[in-house]
Amino acid sequence: MMRTTQATIPASYFGIVLGLVGLGQAWRAAAPLWQLPPAAGESVLAIAVLVWAILIVGYSWQAIRHLELVRAEFLHPVQGGTPALVAVSTLLVAMAVLPYSMTAAWFLAISGIMWHVAFSLWHTGTLWQGGKSSMDMVPTLYLPTVGGNFLSAATLATLGRPDWGWPFLGVGLFSWLALESLIIQRLCHSTALPAHQRPLLGIQFSPAVVCAMAWLALSPGSTDHWPLMLWGYGLFQLALGLRLGPWLGAQRFSPAYWAYTFGVGAATVCSLKLAQSGVRSAQVLALPVFVGANLFIGYLAIRTAHLLVTSWASSQRQ
Numbered sequence: 001m002m003r004t005t006q007a008t009i010p011a012s013y014f015g016i017v018l019g020l021v022g023l024g025q026a027w028r029a030a031a032p033l034w035q036l037p038p039a040a041g042e043s044v045l046a047i048a049v050l051v052w053a054i055l056i057v058g059y060s061w062q063a064i065r066h067l068e069l070v071r072a073e074f075l076h077p078v079q080g081g082t083p084a085l086v087a088v089s090t091l092l093v094a095m096a097v098l099p100y101s102m103t104a105a106w107f108l109a110i111s112g113i114m115w116h117v118a119f120s121l122w123h124t125g126t127l128w129q130g131g132k133s134s135m136d137m138v139p140t141l142y143l144p145t146v147g148g149n150f151l152s153a154a155t156l157a158t159l160g161r162p163d164w165g166w167p168f169l170g171v172g173l174f175s176w177l178a179l180e181s182l183i184i185q186r187l188c189h190s191t192a193l194p195a196h197q198r199p200l201l202g203i204q205f206s207p208a209v210v211c212a213m214a215w216l217a218l219s220p221g222s223t224d225h226w227p228l229m230l231w232g233y234g235l236f237q238l239a240l241g242l243r244l245g246p247w248l249g250a251q252r253f254s255p256a257y258w259a260y261t262f263g264v265g266a267a268t269v270c271s272l273k274l275a276q277s278g279v280r281s282a283q284v285l286a287l288p289v290f291v292g293a294n295l296f297i298g299y300l301a302i303r304t305a306h307l308l309v310t311s312w313a314s315s316q317r318q
Helices: 011-034 038-065 067-075 084-097 102-128 139-158 162-189 195-204 207-218 225-243 255-276 280-317
Strands: none
Touching (some): 011 038, 011 084, 011 255, 038 084, 084 102, 102 139, 139 162, 139 195, 139 207, 195 225, 207 225, 207 255, 225 255, 225 280, 255 280
């Protein structure tokens, strides 16, 4: 497997934005359902937008100053899918700012979709040229063609253009089905993921519920069986994550653990939207899923803040 020098701001750090926006959107959905204060969700989303802005500036500056590090990340067989998170996080921020500025939301949406389409075409083209090891078939492969297309669909639906969103959903859905068997085969039949790669399995838990979330955005208020089935499969995956908790947490804490929040946030938003639509199973499960998401993402936020403070203090002593 290729090894490369770690970038100062790896693209995987944009996963923090995914978790924060997911939690903020969950609070937005929970506020009318349970009469919770709307300011809570808007505060979380404001923090998410701030984190996104800092990362965008830092990552862009890094690309200008140290292009070789960014290029190495693009070409890495495992990390090479993570730059898709730049687009995914931008699309989520577009949905977050929509209530405040339609113009800003459209600008961010178009920017995110352009980056997503360009990067996913480039990344998929490199895969189709062959030469990849089966050991590198890990869940980061989902990010360009699955995560990016699902979020493009959801964003366009939120902006009132579901006619453009459904094709993106189709690309994401069939890409997910094509990749899932490859990744499951690698997990089941090859050597176990090393401890430093296990947080990547957090991405494995997300496609079903992100697809369901996009579907519900395209068809608001739907109680159709397809989003329900996707939601159920996603909850099963998250339960599997709890069962594997000690094994997944073998690595010491790092921002890589935010990979789990993509699925956690989407599952929570789906649970709340289905509960609002009168789905009885969702009304039963929405509260424990919502509480669990707050505890988990809150824990990651505290640990990440502590890690940043500790790293800064260590650098000051040197």
